Amino acid sequence: MEAKRRVRRLAGWSIIIAFAVMGLKFVAWRMTGSVALYSDALESIVNVIAASAAFWAISVSHKPADQDHQYGHHKAEYFSAVLEGVLIVVAALLILAEVWRSFEAYAPLEQAWEGIAVNGLAAGINAIWAFILIRAGHQHSSPALAADGRHIMTDVVTSVGVLAGLIGAVVTGWYALDPLLAMLVALNILYQGWKVITSSLDGLMDRAVAVEQHLHIRDVISANSKGALEVHDLKTRIAGRATFIEFHMVVDAQMTVGESHAICDRIEDALQLEIPSVRVVIHVEPEDEAKLPVGTAAIPFA
Template identity: 30%
Template sequence: MSEDSPTPSVRERNERLMRLATYASVGVALALIVTKFVAWVATDSISLLSTLIDSLLDMAASLLNLLAVRHALQPADEEHRFGHGKAESLSGLAQAAFICGSALFLFVEASSRLYHPAAIVNTTVGYVVMVFSILTTLVLVWFQRHVVRRTGSLAISADSTHYQMDILINFSVIVSLALSQNLGWVYADPVFAIGISAYIIYGAYQIGYEALHVLMDRELPDDARARIREIVLGHPGVSDMHDLRTRKSGPDVFIQMHIEMDGKMSLRRAHDISEDVMRRVATAFPNAEVLIHEDPEGIDEERPSFAVN
């Protein structure tokens, strides 16, 4: 059995990016809370209140993310041999719960405003704050998506989903303000807020769904598994492979497999081939820990019924 781990330089760069992303998220959330609170007080818009509530929940979720990422990046220890990466997924589930709670509160407030509509005032303040929010959030989302591409972090991806929704929400608030001011549609404000609450719940479902699958050790996507098979079977010393098993935990990926080789080769040669295969897979998946079991070619093993070749 062989194993490998990502090079320290790659891991350190990824960890630094993840920490920077959590700090940026908290900073942006705090700035948006202050500006949206001022705008809500000035306009009395329920749609603006909806974005303020969403930013408050984003702040709580971002703080939770910061703590979860710090914990997930702790190295493996004697009690947690596979590391602490699943703290990210637990954070994702908590974020989903936070978001659902805010959406339900918003739905109740918007429904009440449907029965008691009120005119929106000082819409210019609302426009300025929404444009500021959109531009600030776009920059944050761009950085978060860069970090997710580099690290595959579920926690950062979930946080980015919040803010991508915020961009659409802020656009909808601008539309509702325009309809209320220019056409006198007093019901536009609460109707848009109800629509926003439904969209927030949908985003929470997506985050919770992904986090739950990671906690349940779902296999890597089919294209990633196909890439692993291509690398392994591309080695001239490997005749076949079976029992490929994969899972993800935070920034780390775990890959296990059996490879078949000529049964007449020496143990040293079989070991060297396994090490080479392991290095090739780890190069393609930098955050992966690769475990390989060597089998002589043609051996008739009794394999689990769920095993995938």
């Protein structure tokens, strides 16, 4: 329960911080008239919308299972992440349109150093917040929080690149760097948006756990299956914070329901200790009716 409150609280703070950073970046743009800073400020609008979407998705995903959603609402966070990816792409296209117009006529920047300082402050705030969100997203298995953090970190990287380029433009007087930097920012944003979208769609398609975790799950099952004859057909899928595991367990045909149930409880308890958000389904089969699916192998017992 405390973890849920913390994730929701972080999502709420993301909206406030996104508004603050957006304000700073637009101030920097207005001070300088820089197209590159405009592109950076425009992306911050996406951050505000994405943070709001993440807050909604996290609120929905933490709702308990109900009659219409009997497996819970865990996948709601993926919709937020997909929306964020789409918005990132839209922002990049808007930036490219502005770059195209600015190439026709570019001029020296006004209040360049002041604007650079303001944008640097915004980038510093974003860097700290992105680190917090990414760490919390992995810690609490929150795709929406992690996606928001990764996008903000992308924003930080582009901001640093823009600032470095603008400093070079001011020092050298080569102000054509301004629209060129904006174009590079847009291309990088397009790439990051594509990564966010594909990653989220992967989650919506019931992606299995990583190979390392799959092997760890096999080891846990193997170590706690004493009394069973065989375990096979292990399948996993990830849905937001929840990890679903199912497999077949073969027992002696003469074993009682109570004895086989005790083995199942032992395996489930062990998996719960390793993966707090796990959901386990075990299909118990008597040995005289067990059939190993084609192309699969039984899990060796410890």
